[in-house]
Amino acid sequence: MSVDGSWYLIVAALLFSIGLVGLLIRRNTLVMFMCIELMLNAVNLTFVTFARMLDDVGGQVIVFFTMVVAAAEVVVGLGIIVSIFRRRETATADDLSVLKG
Amino acid sequence: MSALLSLADVEALPTPSFDWFGIAPPVILFATALVIILMVAYKHRLGLAPWLPLATTLVGIGIAAVYTVLSWGKVIDGGPYTTAGGLVDVDGMGIFFTAIVLICAAIGALVASDYLRRERLDQPEYFALMLCSASGMALMATAADLITVFLSLEILSIALYVLAAYRSSEEPSQEAGLKYFLLGSVASAIFLYGIALIYGAVGSTNLRIISDTPVDNVLYLAGISLLIVGFAFKIAAVPFHMWTPDVYQGAPTPVVAFMASGAKVAAFAAMTRTIVFAMNYTRSDWQPILWVLAVASMLVGAVSALTQSNVKRMLAYSSIGHAGFILIGLQLSTGDGVAATMVYLLAYAVMVLGTFGALTYLSGPGDRDTSFEDMKGLARRQPMMAALVAFFLFAQAGIPPSSGFMAKFGVFKAAADSESYALVIIGVLVAVIAAFAYLRVIVAMYFQDGDEDSTLGRVPLGLRVGVWAAAIFTLVMGVLPQFVLDLADRASVIL
Numbered sequence: 001m002s003v004d005g006s007w008y009l010i011v012a013a014l015l016f017s018i019g020l021v022g023l024l025i026r027r028n029t030l031v032m033f034m035c036i037e038l039m040l041n042a043v044n045l046t047f048v049t050f051a052r053m054l055d056d057v058g059g060q061v062i063v064f065f066t067m068v069v070a071a072a073e074v075v076v077g078l079g080i081i082v083s084i085f086r087r088r089e090t091a092t093a094d095d096l097s098v099l100k101g
Numbered sequence: 102m103s104a105l106l107s108l109a110d111v112e113a114l115p116t117p118s119f120d121w122f123g124i125a126p127p128v129i130l131f132a133t134a135l136v137i138i139l140m141v142a143y144k145h146r147l148g149l150a151p152w153l154p155l156a157t158t159l160v161g162i163g164i165a166a167v168y169t170v171l172s173w174g175k176v177i178d179g180g181p182y183t184t185a186g187g188l189v190d191v192d193g194m195g196i197f198f199t200a201i202v203l204i205c206a207a208i209g210a211l212v213a214s215d216y217l218r219r220e221r222l223d224q225p226e227y228f229a230l231m232l233c234s235a236s237g238m239a240l241m242a243t244a245a246d247l248i249t250v251f252l253s254l255e256i257l258s259i260a261l262y263v264l265a266a267y268r269s270s271e272e273p274s275q276e277a278g279l280k281y282f283l284l285g286s287v288a289s290a291i292f293l294y295g296i297a298l299i300y301g302a303v304g305s306t307n308l309r310i311i312s313d314t315p316v317d318n319v320l321y322l323a324g325i326s327l328l329i330v331g332f333a334f335k336i337a338a339v340p341f342h343m344w345t346p347d348v349y350q351g352a353p354t355p356v357v358a359f360m361a362s363g364a365k366v367a368a369f370a371a372m373t374r375t376i377v378f379a380m381n382y383t384r385s386d387w388q389p390i391l392w393v394l395a396v397a398s399m400l401v402g403a404v405s406a407l408t409q410s411n412v413k414r415m416l417a418y419s420s421i422g423h424a425g426f427i428l429i430g431l432q433l434s435t436g437d438g439v440a441a442t443m444v445y446l447l448a449y450a451v452m453v454l455g456t457f458g459a460l461t462y463l464s465g466p467g468d469r470d471t472s473f474e475d476m477k478g479l480a481r482r483q484p485m486m487a488a489l490v491a492f493f494l495f496a497q498a499g500i501p502p503s504s505g506f507m508a509k510f511g512v513f514k515a516a517a518d519s520e521s522y523a524l525v526i527i528g529v530l531v532a533v534i535a536a537f538a539y540l541r542v543i544v545a546m547y548f549q550d551g552d553e554d555s556t557l558g559r560v561p562l563g564l565r566v567g568v569w570a571a572a573i574f575t576l577v578m579g580v581l582p583q584f585v586l587d588l589a590d591r592a593s594v595i596l
Contacts, residue, residue, distance in 0.1 A: 009301075016294060023287060032283055039290035043297050050301040059300055062248055066293065069255045073286055076262050080278045083269045 008049040015042035027092050029081050033074075040070045117186025122175070124189050124243070125168035126199050127253075130206070130236035133161025137229040144225075154225035155214040155563065158232060162207045165239070169199050177591070183245055187307050190245035190374070193592030197443055198242035198370040201450050202363055206235040208451075209359035211567030212458040216355045218561075219466060220268065227267065231359060234260035238367035247296045247306040250371045254292065254335070257367055258285050261360050265352040268468070277351025284334070284344040292331025298324030308379040315382050325380060325387055329394075332376070335368035336424045337417075339397040346409075349417035354464050354471075357413065358457030361420050362450035369427060369446055377434045384434055391432040395524065398425030399531040406538035413471045415538055416456060419497060422535050423449050429528060430512045433519045440593040441511040444585060448496075448504035448578060455571030456493040459486055462564050465557055476542055478551025486560065487546045489572055494539040496575050499532050504578035511586070 019039035023032050044063045051059025121128070137154055173196045176182075181192030210228060217223045237256030244250040262285060266278020300306050302321035303314050334341040349357050376387060402422025409415040427449070430442035463479070463486060464471050480487040496503035499510075509532060516524045578585055 016290075019290070020287070023283075029279065029283070036283070036286045036290060039287070040293065043290065043293045046294065046297040047300065050297065053301070054304050056304060058306065059297075062296075062300075062306070065248060065252060069252070069259075069289075072255070072259050073282075073289075076259050077282050077286070080262065080266045080275065080282055083266065084275045084279060087270070087272065087275065 005049050005053045009046060012042045012045040012049065015039075015045065029084075029092070033077050033081070036073070036077075037070060040066060117188075118184065120182070120184035120191070122168070123172060123182070123184045123191035124240075125172070126165040126203070127236040127239040127243075129161060129165040129168065130232050130239060133157060133164075134229045134232035134236065136161070137225050137232070141225050141229070149225065151218070151223065154228045155210060158210045158228045159207060161232060162203055162210070162235075166200070166203050169196055169203060172196055183309070187309065188246045188249045189240070189243050190308075191243060194370070194373065194439070194443065195243035197589065197592040198366060198446070199239045201366045201447050202235055202238040202242060205238075205359060205363035205366065205450050205454060206231060208454040208458065208567040208571055209355060209363070211563040211570075212358055212454070212461050213355035214563045215561035216353065216461050216468075216564075220353075220468065222267065227264070230260045230264050230267075234264070234359070235363065238363050241367040242370040244371055244374065245308050247299065247308065247311075247375065250375060251289070251293055251296060253367070254331075254371070255289060257364060258289065258335075261285075261356075261364060264356045265348055265360070267353055267356060273351035274353060275351075277348045280344055281348045281352070288331050288334035288341070291327050291334075295324045295327030295329075295331060298327065308374060312379040312381065317383060317386075322383070322386055325376070325383065326390065328375060329387065329390055332368055332372040333394055336365050336372070336427075337398075337421050338394045338424045338428060339401040339421060342398070342401070342421045342424075345421055346405075346414045346417040349420070350411055350414045350471075354413065354457055354461040354468055358454050358461065361416075361457065362453045365420070365424065366446050366450050369431070369442065373431060373439060373442065377431055377439065381434060388432055388434065391428055392524070395425045395428035395432055396527055398422060398428065399528060399535075400425075403531045403535035403538065406535060407541070409538075410474075411472050412460065412476060412542055413457075415542070416453075416460075419535065419538060420453065422531065423453075423497075425531075426509060426512055426528060429516050429521075429524050432524070433515055433521060435515065435519055436593055437515040437518055438512075440586075440589045441508075441515040443589040443593060444511050444582075445508040447585060447589075448508035448575070451571050451574050451578075452493055452496045452503075452505055455568050455575060456490065456497065458564060458568040458571060459490045459493065462486060462557065462560055462568075463490070473541065473545050474551075476545040476551075477549040479546040482552070483557065489568055491543050491546065492572060493575065494542055496579070498536040498539045500536070502576065502579040504575045504582070507579055507582040507586075 016039050019035040022035035026032055044066055047059040047062050137157055140149055176193055183190050209231060217227055234257045237253045241253035244253055262278060262282040265281045266275055268274035296306060298320050302316050302318060302324060303311050337345040398421050402418045402425060406415050406418035427442055427445050430438045496505035499505045513525050513528055
């Protein structure tokens with residue numbers, strides 16, 4: 001049984017939207033962070049699907065680049081979150097309100 | 102090697118030809134960053150002179166600058182070319198933007214070195230991160246493929262996230278870092294989704310192929326809008342500017358100097374390449390979007406700058422406004438418009454480096470004294486620094502004789518030539534409103550009484566060199582602009 005490529009694209013778009021909405025409504029920085037990863041992986045799925053539909057290996061190569069970037073982002077993001085957590089023992093975005101005009 | 106390959110009965114893989122000469126600036130910047138990281142690794146065994154990281158940084162930037170100049174000569178003589186398997190374009194515009202990035206890195210490093218000593222953050226890692234970020238910026242200026250754009254965007258951003266949170270024990274810096282990181286990553290993800298959709302529509306991520314393949318379907322247009330959202334975030338255009346004031350206020354001041362100038366220049370360079378050049382045939386689709394972004398950024402930037410009580414925050418809104426003025430040039434999508442954009446970015450980068458550089462010194466130990474209250478009576482305490490800040494602010498307002506005036510004039514002239522009179526009228530009106538925000542700082546410095554005695558020490562050497570260099574450049578470019586205008590004209594032609 002083969003599934004039409006566009007279904008994968010729809011799933012990817014759904015995942016991307018879930019990530020974006022989650023980022024906007026959740027307030028825990030770790031969960032927000034996971035939402036970003038979800039968005040990046042949704043893009044990966046899109047790339048792989050297009051690569052298959054176009055019969056072009058380029059899109060699959062891009063996925064590796066994206067994975068590396070996502071990993072680098074995890075390192076930096078967790079570093080920042082941990083340094084904040086050390087100081088205030090909270091991981092909620094709403095508590096970060098020193099800066100305002 | 103070839104014998105081994107024939108033994109295994111494998112054909113040699115075709116590798117793309119690399120013109121190392123053409124991609125030398127980003128490679129050298131990155132290599133210098135690695136050298137500095139090695140210094141950190143051997144610090145305890147061999148010791149580390151305190152001046153060494155800064156000196157290495159400046160030498161690295163100097164070598165990259167030499168290659169940039171040589172590369173310019175080669176492109177002038179032999180024309181532009183593509184290298185690294187179509188991932189990098191070596192052309193006049195890319196070299197021009199690379200040069201601006203190098204200026205940003207050099208002045209950024211000079212300003213930062215004394216700051217780091219003052220705040221007891223004296224670690225070479227700062228320079229390594231800055232050079233990493235600068236190499237991303239230089240690469241982004243010459244990117245000829247959407248994947249190169251994305252990767253260089255990430256190289257520059259990830260290093261900047263760390264730099265924004267560099268004062269890891271101070272709450273404002275942590276908060277700035279986290280906000281920049283979360284919103285920046287979302288923008289990157291959206292940008293990447295845009296690339297994916299364009300890849301799906303065109304079948305390639307190469308900008309040349311994209312510009313040769315006229316597609317105009319929903320997928321493609323959705324891709325363009327997502328790309329524009331990603332770029333608008335990086336250049337801090339309204340309505341994607343929300344992070345800017347917080348990050349500029351909370352991040353260490355020398356980091357803001359580097360970030361506000363370099364990151365914006367690189368993002369605009371890539372935006373010119375992808376949107377204005379590669380997607381030129383869908384001009385009628387994206388021009389209105391950029392028009393709205395430009396007007397909204399100018400208005401929001403100018404009006405919000407008026408009501409701020411912190412100078413760094415005010416300057417953040419002013420940089421949002423500048424993004425609007427620069428977008429006027431891009432939106433025209435003419436050769437003149439692009440040349441005007443390039444001149445504006447050069448002038449803007451140097452002015453902003455100077456302003457934040459001076460502010461790095463004036464913010465005092467702890468990097469806290471950046472409110473309007475702290476600026477009062479500054480002219481009496483620090484006459485020289487106050488005069489420099491006043492000059493930079495006048496330049497940002499676009500008052501002659503300064504590069505800021507030339508920059509604004511060029512953009513308005515290009516817009517008037519393409520008969521975008523509405524943009525010119527709005528732009529001039531907004532420039533007047535924006536001038537008031539700058540005048541407020543100058544009034545506080547010169548005409549209001551504050552503390553008489555200064556707690557600040559002597560102006561450190563590196564910072565003085567950096568800020569004076571920026572001031573002299575701003576003045577000379579305002580008085581004798583012809584050289585820069587010619588360079589920009591030639592650069593925008595050689596594509």
